[in-house]
Amino acid sequence: MSIPVAASLFFGGLIVTVSASIVLARELDRIGERLGFSEALLGIVTALGADGPEISSAVAAIVSGHNDTGVGVVVGSNVFNIAALLGLSAVIAGRVRIHRHGLVLNGVVAILVAVFGALLVVRWLPSWAALVLVLFVVVPYVVLSSLHTRRLERLPAPLREAVQEEQRDARRDDYAGPGGVYDVFVVVPALAGVIGGATAMVYSAQSFGDRWNVSDVIVGTLVLAALTGIPNVLAAIRLALHGRGAACVSESLNSNNANILVGLCIPALILGIGAPSGLERFSAAAMVGITVLAVALGYSGGGLTRREGALIIALYTAFAIVVASA
Numbered sequence: 001m002s003i004p005v006a007a008s009l010f011f012g013g014l015i016v017t018v019s020a021s022i023v024l025a026r027e028l029d030r031i032g033e034r035l036g037f038s039e040a041l042l043g044i045v046t047a048l049g050a051d052g053p054e055i056s057s058a059v060a061a062i063v064s065g066h067n068d069t070g071v072g073v074v075v076g077s078n079v080f081n082i083a084a085l086l087g088l089s090a091v092i093a094g095r096v097r098i099h100r101h102g103l104v105l106n107g108v109v110a111i112l113v114a115v116f117g118a119l120l121v122v123r124w125l126p127s128w129a130a131l132v133l134v135l136f137v138v139v140p141y142v143v144l145s146s147l148h149t150r151r152l153e154r155l156p157a158p159l160r161e162a163v164q165e166e167q168r169d170a171r172r173d174d175y176a177g178p179g180g181v182y183d184v185f186v187v188v189p190a191l192a193g194v195i196g197g198a199t200a201m202v203y204s205a206q207s208f209g210d211r212w213n214v215s216d217v218i219v220g221t222l223v224l225a226a227l228t229g230i231p232n233v234l235a236a237i238r239l240a241l242h243g244r245g246a247a248c249v250s251e252s253l254n255s256n257n258a259n260i261l262v263g264l265c266i267p268a269l270i271l272g273i274g275a276p277s278g279l280e281r282f283s284a285a286a287m288v289g290i291t292v293l294a295v296a297l298g299y300s301g302g303g304l305t306r307r308e309g310a311l312i313i314a315l316y317t318a319f320a321i322v323v324a325s326a
Helices: 001-035 038-048 052-063 067-092 101-119 127-146 155-171 181-211 215-227 230-243 244-272 276-303 306-325
Strands: 095-097 303-305
Touching: 001 038, 038 052, 038 067, 038 127, 038 230, 038 244, 052 067, 052 101, 052 181, 052 215, 052 244, 067 101, 067 181, 067 230, 067 244, 067 276, 067 303, 067 306, 095 101, 095 244, 095 306, 101 127, 101 155, 101 215, 101 244, 101 276, 127 155, 127 244, 181 215, 181 306, 215 276, 215 306, 230 303, 244 276, 276 303, 276 306, 303 306
Parallel strands: none
Antiparallel strands: 095 303
16 A cells, blocks of 8 residues: 555544544434433443544454554553543643542542453453453443432442432533434444544554554554544543533543443454563553552542643653653
8 A cells, every 4th residue: 555545544534533433422412312311321422432433443453453453552542541531631621620439430440441451451361251340340330320310319328429429520511402313323324434434544554554664552552542532532621621520530431441341352352362462561551550540649639630630641651652662
């Protein structure tokens, strides 16, 4: 593939997948509104829609036989999401405020999922076990997020307060309105755009990597991971600027959970992901470490300050330098 063709395919795929993911997130939001989803569950659904480019790129890479690229997209995206969705948002907005009860609920789930994903990456867990463990954590979290006021009253007080804070902070300052039949039909071409655009990006990026002798891990962990996270970054910064810190945190952590579940565990179970490289082991450890750090900083100060956001960005920069120089 020539450089002009690869470049056209890459940037065309980027434009298509980002645009389609924005449409997909909005349509899923409208459909969830029609189905009566709670605010927190709507946040999870729309985060999944915005996460389409990252998941599709990872799956496309693994399906095409570039396992290191696929693993790199998931792990790199999760590290990038913490740095950009939380760190950059805190730097731009000045502070990302978070209620501690809701953060504990989100944070514990995200840390556990990150640990299980990392254990799968380094092959200390078989793919089936990693999938079962991630589902064991994520499914109850989604069920809790879907509960409405009356059912919440039956929960123990600490858990009830955590879910209530999560749902209250997920309330949006924009309103997409309830969807209809039209929105259901729009989801299909939007999803096709996300998958098609992401596939084009993977193949063209792989072509550049082969031409310039860049490893699959670097292509996935740094290039594709950062570019496919653009929709989530824009949404997170908007939430932080509007004072909706908990929603910003939730989007970041839920995006990471979706990456590991759909972009890593399921493809690994079906297709396998091969033996880990040293760089993959390092990236997996970095993913867990930066997730734990972000949750700890948010809990200790009731949110992330500009200084703490800058620290997270600096750690991501160091991570990127290590990966790029390996």
